[in-house]
Amino acid sequence: MHVKKRYDENSDIAEIEIHDINTKDIYKPSPKILDIHQPKHRKLLKAIPSDIHILLPIREGNDFIVMRLGWTTLQKTNLDSNDVEGRMYSNVLPFHYNLLKDYCKKAVTTKKTIKLRLYYYRNNRIQSIVHTTILEDNGKLYIVEDYSSEKEKNKPRIKEDKDSRKLELIEYFSQTGSYYKYKNKYTWTSGIYNIINRTPEIDDQYYNIVFNLVVDEDQHKVEKLLNNLGPESPHIEEIIKIKTKTGNIKYLDSHVYVKFDENNEIISKTGFFKDISHELTEKNRSMDYLINGFIKNSKLALLIEPFNSKYSFSEGFYEILELDKQHDYKNNWKHIIENIEEKEIVQKINGIQHGKINKLNETFTYYPNKSKENKKIIELSLESFYINNEIHHLGFLIDITKDIEKSKQLEYAKRQSIIIKEVHHRIKQFPNIE
Structure with missing residues (x-):
């Protein structure tokens, strides 16, 4: 279970998403601390379609005593009014208390009406929406909840x-x-x-x-x-x-x-x-095998429209450059190019992005997160082309760090082998040396 809160300034309504609530966590048995006299209009309240909860503020609005719980809530939680009335709100209904306590206190202290919209989700699918109004009147707090009927x-x-x-x-x-x-x-x-x-x-x-x-x-x-x-x-x-x-x-x-x-x-x-599902399927069907090969590749990235926000980068792009997937790099490459050591390469990337050059094949040194301790060698191939007077870009990004290291090791081993052979050759020219 988790809860997400947000505030819509345009409608002046707070919205709360409640995901996968466990009904067992809603009610906790607790001792009765106050005898409650039944409201004068109890039968009328029961006949109203809205759920009406009545709370008595205590501790300067930081907690409440439950005077009445709406019938819909009682039925949904399989409770009787005697199970909750006269109990501390924070003890007997801890989930609802923690969910609404800030709004309830605001209604008590400011005397203003608070409006909320509660979205209840199950398995990431919305189950119900509850329109909630919280108001203080004559020393009592009223929470009015409206549910949409099946009719x-x-x-x-x-x-x-x-x-x-x-x-x-x-x-x-x-x-x-x-x-x-x-x-x-x-x-x-x-x-x-x-x-x-x-x-x-x-x-x-x-x-x-x-x-x-x-x-x-x-x-x-x-x-x-x-x-x-x-x-x-x-x-x-x-x-x-x-x-x-x-x-x-x-x-x-x-x-x-x-x-x-x-x-x-x-x-x-x-x-x-x-x-456009059909259009994408028809256009990309012949490339499915090729593109799918890049999706899970952590050392190779296919760059399709890297400067266009309509397209997404593959996993390899984020793995190679060690970037946060949540960041929008389409419209701002500053966080990428500032980690490139060769400034002439940066100028070329800016050039192809702004249409000054149409082809780029370069190898550069890259420091993820500006860390000099972590150096990578990256190969970038990028080409621009026009379709219907619109510029497009396609290319590859390859991590060749290990290949370079392996090449250096082989080159070193090759040089050592040449030196050994040369020494051996010279020694053979002087067979009598002891």
């Missing part, structure tokens, strides 16, 4: 007009789809559901249903699509790899656009996705 999730879609149906057909045949995000809520076109192979659900408006399916090795691309947008760069594109709930692997050409107001505040986000 809402399975509600039939509204009949679409002719234009909507036409758009749906266009997206279907072009294998495209898009979303629009406004005031922190998503609107998805039907083409998206065709791409990810599932039907719409009511919770889809609260999270990015495409990015939620991205495989681990492409998560850094998602971070870039979400966090690197700004007034100077309102559009970013990436090719991402997703795994649908049915287990299908797909490649999506992804574009995210952002609109800003006069104060550079985000107004809306739009995303466009095109399924």
Whole structure:
């Protein structure tokens, strides 16, 4: 089990991801320290669809006494109200206390209403979303939780007009789809559901249903699509790899656009996705064997578009240069070239990157992490070419350190052999020397 917290400044809502929670860790038996009088409107509270928890703040809001626990939570945890009421919140429900204690104290001390969105995951797949409101009133703390009902999730879609149906057909045949995000809520076109192979659900408006399916090795691309947008760069594109709930692997050409107001505040986000899995499969099928050979090779790296952020480096690239896989080296080679000893090689790399030269075949000395104690000899072959007036790069990166060392050893052994033979030859010219 692990928890991830983040804060969405645009919607002023804290979001919390709870992964693989163990229900056995939620409740801990603890002694009762206060007799609780039943709320006057207990029957009414029970009839309300929302889960309403009532806590009594103690210790200046650092802890609470449970006065009431919502019925949905009681049922999910298989508890009776008598098991929790009158107990210390931190003792009887330690998981929820640790999850919400900071927000609860803030609501008590500031008298402000706190809004949260809780995402519950199981095996990296979202199971439920709980919209939570925390507020203080008349000396008590109220936690209101809203769950989406199964009826809402399975509600039939509204009949679409002719234009909507036409758009749906266009997206279907072009294998495209898009979303629009406004005031922190998503609107998805039907083409998206065709791409990810599932039907719409009511919770889809609260999270990015495409990015939620991205495989681990492409998560850094998602971070870039979400966090690197700004007034100077309102559009970013990436090719991402997703795994649908049915287990299908797909490649999506992804574009995210952002609109800003006069104060550079985000107004809306739009995303466009095109399924290019078939295109990539057809183009790369004949090269699969070749490319797969580079994926796990730690001494040889295939460089496909090393200056283009749409492509990824192979494992060998990071192994050879001893780099952090999480860092974005596509747009900034400074962390690489500053470790190269030969400055003329650095100038040539900059030259091919900016189109000043079109071919590079060099061997250079490389010091990982600027450490002079760890020296490597690297061979770099890189060539640029044009397709449709666009520049592209292809090449290889090879670690030849051990080959050089072996060559030096052989050269040394060869020289020693020559010296021994020469000495032996001279000795034979003087057979009578004792």
